[in-house]
Amino acid sequence: MEYIITWIVETIGRLGYTGIIALMFLESSFFPFPSEVVIPPAGYLASKGDMNIWLVIISGILGSLLGALFNYTLALWLGRPLLIRYGKYLFLPQARFSKVDTFFINHGEISTFICRLIPGIRQYISFPAGLARMNLIRFCLYTSLGAGIWVIVLAYIGFIVGNNMEMVKEYSRHATFALIACITVLLFFYIRRYLKNHRGEA
Secondary structure (H helix, E strand, C coil), rough: HHHHHHHHHHHHHHHHHHHHHHHHHEEEEECCCCCHHCCHHHHHHHCCCCCCCCHHHHHHHHHHHHHHHHHHHHHHHHHHHHHHHHHHHHCCCHHHHHHHHHHHHHHHHHHHHCCCCCCCCCCCHHHHHHHCCCCCHHHHHHHHHHHHHHHHHHHHHHHHHHHHHHHHHHHHHHHHHHHHHHHHHHHHHHHHHHHHHHHHHH
């Protein structure tokens, strides 16, 4: 891991913001590449004056969005036709597939936003969004908002603790717990409001 971190720092230092975009594209798409080893080293370089912290954040968000769009497009043009045709063999018949569409029509924004903040899930929320043909502008907006919060947190951690991977892991873990607590509160109010509106319509 130490070798990988050293390589990433050197790569970002050599390629600059383009390197951040490329690595975050991989992290957000098909390659299981943790953002915790990309953005904090860039934040560390920003603390030394070698990079601009705001451009680091913008590059991180852009890379995350491009990776998410890759998965979204893949699911939209490749995954959807296959599932419609062969979904019944994968225990996903047309009726259940339609429920996924309906769910994302009603809750696509909150699902996309929240899942971008949850480790292990953030890369994969783009697939059901693409399958459900979620509105592209809204998908980009809520993906960028969710990814932006996480990128800002990681950039700040790297800026503060430097190139100490152990401290980066510890601070990232605390940040994840705090975000999950915030997500829980957000979901509580969202569900309560949804149920209230649903009862009102009934």
